[in-house]
Amino acid sequence: MDCCAHEGPEGGDARFEVKKVADGVWVAVAAPAYKVNCNTAIIESDDGVTVVDTHSKPSAARVIVERLRDLTTKPVRYVVNTHFHWDHWHGNEVYPAAYPSAEIVTNQITREAMVNKGLKRIQDHVRGVPAEIARLREELAAAPPARRDKLEADLRLAQAYLAEVTALKPALPTIAFEQTMKLYRRDREIHLLHLGRAHTEGDVFVYLPKEKVVITGDAVIGWTPYMGDGYPEDWAGTLDRLAQLDFTHIIMGHGDVVGREWLRTFRAYVHDMVAAVRREVATGATLDEVKQRVTAALAPTYERPFSTYGEYRPWRTGLAGNVERTFAMVS
Numbered sequence: 346m347d348c349c350a351h352e353g354p355e356g357g358d359a360r361f362e363v364k365k366v367a368d369g370v371w372v373a374v375a376a377p378a379y380k381v382n383c384n385t386a387i388i389e390s391d392d393g394v395t396v397v398d399t400h401s402k403p404s405a406a407r408v409i410v411e412r413l414r415d416l417t418t419k420p421v422r423y424v425v426n427t428h429f430h431w432d433h434w435h436g437n438e439v440y441p442a443a444y445p446s447a448e449i450v451t452n453q454i455t456r457e458a459m460v461n462k463g464l465k466r467i468q469d470h471v472r473g474v475p476a477e478i479a480r481l482r483e484e485l486a487a488a489p490p491a492r493r494d495k496l497e498a499d500l501r502l503a504q505a506y507l508a509e510v511t512a513l514k515p516a517l518p519t520i521a522f523e524q525t526m527k528l529y530r531r532d533r534e535i536h537l538l539h540l541g542r543a544h545t546e547g548d549v550f551v552y553l554p555k556e557k558v559v560i561t562g563d564a565v566i567g568w569t570p571y572m573g574d575g576y577p578e579d580w581a582g583t584l585d586r587l588a589q590l591d592f593t594h595i596i597m598g599h600g601d602v603v604g605r606e607w608l609r610t611f612r613a614y615v616h617d618m619v620a621a622v623r624r625e626v627a628t629g630a631t632l633d634e635v636k637q638r639v640t641a642a643l644a645p646t647y648e649r650p651f652s653t654y655g656e657y658r659p660w661r662t663g664l665a666g667n668v669e670r671t672f673a674m675v676s
């Protein structure tokens with residue numbers, strides 16, 4: 346750990362702890378925020394910087410651009426998006442604005458998902474946040490004094506987010522690859538890999554073979570995975586292909602840097618959850634029954650490890666969503 350939590354001039358709730366992972370490789374670990382932010386990986390090479398993922402809004406990406414100036418004088422040349430979810434690419438526009446020659450890179454599947462689903466979802470946010478603001482106002486009006494500070498802060502953040510998402514200028518990737526793209530810099534290799542479906546249909550993994558670091562996006566995270574756009578039945582197999590790579594450090598989409606033991610736990614959770622849902626569906630159980638029984642079956646093993654961020658992202662809520670998605674896919 347070589348730095349401190351820091352809030353940029355317009356960062357709002359975008360706070361990051363920058364940590365060194367290898368020589369010239371850092372991660373900005375995002376603190377829990379009202380509008381969730383992903384982590385950003387920062388890779389310095391002889392001729393410039395590659396960053397991976399850009400958060401849920403431009404103001405958060407601008408905090409990273411500021412922090413970069415403390416780390417290196419080199420310009421950002423590549424911005425990689427690991428998948429099409431809003432909290433990983435809505436800050437893209439900041440990089441070409443700050444570094445005119447920056448290219449934004451992802452695979453073809455993810456670029457298409459941004460065009461076909463991501464752009465529409467921006468409009469869903471623009472339409473949906475006013476109702477969220479109205480709800481917060483109502484809650485605030487009825488809230489006891491002890492809850493007011495938090496609700497007032499959330500209200501301010503929701504209003505600021507609405508202004509940002511309304512003004513968003515979505516910066517789509519300028520380079521798209523099929524299966525694999527490799528950047529051979531003089532001093533390091535950066536491999537961009539598609540290993541199969543997991544969190545989305547197009548998850549990109551970034552692999553630094555010399556440094557033994559892998560960057561997973563949300564295919565591996567520090568809390569219960571979100572599967573709403575995911576492929577629970579393919580997920581463990583994709584992680585098995587990931588496990589074949591030689592690495593010691595995992596920079597995840599959310600949560601602190603971990604080692605291989607977390608990949609084993611995370612993969613086992615996904616595998617066991619899918620197996621348990623299949624088993625219950627085969628008995629003819631209803632969705633509610635499946636939720637209850639799978640929760641009871643998995644809690645002894647998985648509730649603790651998946652509760653590191655339990656207040657922010659409770660395991661049982663995440664599991665219920667995972668069971669629903671899996672139930673719909675195996676029924």
Ligand SMILES: [Zn+2]
Nearest residue numbers: 428430544563
């Ligand atoms: Zn995601």
